[in-house]
Amino acid sequence: MSGAYTIPLLPCRSIDETAEFYRMLGFRTTHHQTRPNPYIVMAREDWQLHFFGVDELDPETTYGTCLVFVPDTGVLWDEFAAGMREVHGKVLVAGIPRVTRPRKRANTGNRAGFSLTDPSGNVIRIFPQQEDTAEPEAPQGKLGKTLERAIVFGEAKGDTAQAIKLLDSTLARSGAEASKPERLDALVYRAELALRMGDNEKAAALLKEVERAELDEGEREAAAGAFATAAELAKLL
Structure with a gap:
């Protein structure tokens, strides 16, 4: 009907x-x-x-x-x-x-x-209302793949603790191997999770690490979204 x-x-x-x-x-x-x-x-x-x-x-x-x-x-x-x-x-x-x-x-x-x-x-x-029909670029490294999983836990399932556990583990083991933009994406999302848990000290430390990142022009362009989100999160501290 x-x-x-x-x-x-x-x-x-x-x-x-x-x-x-x-x-x-x-x-x-x-x-x-x-x-x-x-x-x-x-x-x-x-x-x-x-x-x-x-x-x-x-x-x-x-x-x-x-x-x-x-x-x-x-x-x-x-x-x-x-x-x-x-x-x-x-x-x-x-x-x-x-x-x-x-x-x-x-x-x-x-x-x-x-x-x-x-x-x-x-x-x-x-x-x-509409799906993004553009084929998303698949993450190349372990950290990028973990970030995708962490976002599902943190956003779809509301399991902030599990999202933090996933990111912290992979950042510790494979963070240094990731591309700089990929690492910044992970750090910014981890800072957001810290704020969600009321851990402002952890969030501030992560955002400071993002701020200190040294990138070339191409990397900075690729990380523009991460920097914009970091600036918004910094206002919450």
């Missing part, structure tokens, strides 16, 4: 807390009720999220999640980040709530998606 659509219903521990969080991101409240049960509807342009109140909800263990496909994840991430900076003075990358950065992942059709975790622990997984 044409014209059918679905709307995600997600649990929340407080409809007021949830509404405040999503308003920060550019949503508006289109429905709010407290009786017979707590329920709100948050809308942003053409999409909406519905939330129902659940007593004793644990944000650390909830399984609430949904997929959202948008024309441009980079533009949306920038808008979310601007809202967070306006309210909190920084992008929330650690703890709950938080947002990850858009990254292409090997297990999602090379889509550059990101995840938003709200105060109740719901994970809104955001991807571009």
